[in-house]
Amino acid sequence: MENTKRIVPDLGVGMGLRVPHYAHILEHNPEMAFFEAISENFLVDGGKPLYHLDRISEKYPLILHGVSLNIGGADELNEDYLKRLKELVRRVKPAWISDHFCWCGVGGAHLHDLLPLPFTEEVVSLVAERAHRIQDYLEVPFALENTSSYLDYRHNTMTEWQFVSEVVERAQVGLMFDVNNVYVSAYNHGFDAFDFVRSVPHERIFQIHMAGHTNRGTHIIDTHGGAPIDPVLDLYRTTVELSGAVSTLLEWDDEIPGYDTVASEVVRISQIRDDALRRRAGKSESQRMATAKALSLIPERAGVTLDGHGWVQGGPRESAGADHGVSA
Numbered sequence: 001m002e003n004t005k006r007i008v009p010d011l012g013v014g015m016g017l018r019v020p021h022y023a024h025i026l027e028h029n030p031e032m033a034f035f036e037a038i039s040e041n042f043l044v045d046g047g048k049p050l051y052h053l054d055r056i057s058e059k060y061p062l063i064l065h066g067v068s069l070n071i072g073g074a075d076e077l078n079e080d081y082l083k084r085l086k087e088l089v090r091r092v093k094p095a096w097i098s099d100h101f102c103w104c105g106v107g108g109a110h111l112h113d114l115l116p117l118p119f120t121e122e123v124v125s126l127v128a129e130r131a132h133r134i135q136d137y138l139e140v141p142f143a144l145e146n147t148s149s150y151l152d153y154r155h156n157t158m159t160e161w162q163f164v165s166e167v168v169e170r171a172q173v174g175l176m177f178d179v180n181n182v183y184v185s186a187y188n189h190g191f192d193a194f195d196f197v198r199s200v201p202h203e204r205i206f207q208i209h210m211a212g213h214t215n216r217g218t219h220i221i222d223t224h225g226g227a228p229i230d231p232v233l234d235l236y237r238t239t240v241e242l243s244g245a246v247s248t249l250l251e252w253d254d255e256i257p258g259y260d261t262v263a264s265e266v267v268r269i270s271q272i273r274d275d276a277l278r279r280r281a282g283k284s285e286s287q288r289m290a291t292a293k294a295l296s297l298i299p300e301r302a303g304v305t306l307d308g309h310g311w312v313q314g315g316p317r318e319s320a321g322a323d324h325g326v327s328a
């Protein structure tokens with residue numbers, strides 16, 4: 001599959017699908033833009049998990065998110081896992097699917113954690129080749145997520161944002177951009193989170209994750225045990241201003257409260273997204289007007305007029321004005 005840029009739809013702001021909420025969702029059909037299910041919970045032959053998944057996917061857009069692909073591991077990719085994942089993709093028909101930039105096992109043993117990768121050229125090549133191959137095999141747009149981490153490697157030859165950018169560009173896959181993970185890793189490793197946000201290829205962001213975490217003072221643990229804190233919401237605002245309308249999902253995995261509590265946080269994130277998109281549109285408009293004004297002052301352009309939308313018509317300026325989003 002040739003996947004050049006962001007080819008997935010904007011679904012709005014959704015919620016991670018979690019077991020304690022199944023009954024509420026199926027009974028009350030609450031308004032929700034989309035849900036994201038953890039793929040591994042549904043790689044089964046039948047029974048309750050698939051029953052619930054089918055009922056929910058009949059009513060809501062549903063995205064699949066995996067945690068055990070082990071894309072950066074030393075072992076070969078698990079063909080049986082990929083075969084079962086493809087069957088699930090065919091059943092659910094998600095608009096895209098994702099997993100993580102990590103390794104999570106070796107020698108056939110699964111460690112049940114998302115462990116950080118060394119940020120080296122060798123690992124870029126390995127992960128990019130595999131990501132491209134997986135996307136082709138699954139026949140659905142595929143994205144990889146930046147993880148939170150608590151250690152890094154002396155072997156690193158590039159920053160994390162250089163690493164993830166290089167992989168998604170080379171593999172022609174999407175970036176699942178977890179804004180909370182950026183904050184957690186920035187705190188733990190002492191880099192500027194905004195450098196990460198500004199430096200990734202925004203047109204390749206398929207989806208954004210938001211979540212809460214636990215701050216232990218010396219370090220942050222990525223617990224997903226609460227609502228996103230204000231500094232993470234600030235990072236999110238900047239991400240949306242740079243990226244445009246990208247589907248966003250709230251993950252809540254520890255001490256999961258009732259559906260309505262999580263849904264109210266989804267509404268809060270949605271309001272922030274709307275504000276950021278308005279700011280992006282305002283910047284874009286003022287940029288267009290400034291360009292048009294500058295061009296009208298150039299003597300050799302004096303005969304050219306602006307149309308009713310403020311766009312300058314004709315010649316090279318058509319291409320100059322044709323794609324004026326906020327410059328990233």
Ligand SMILES: [Fe+2]
Pocket residue numbers: 145178209251
């Ligand atoms: Fe995430």
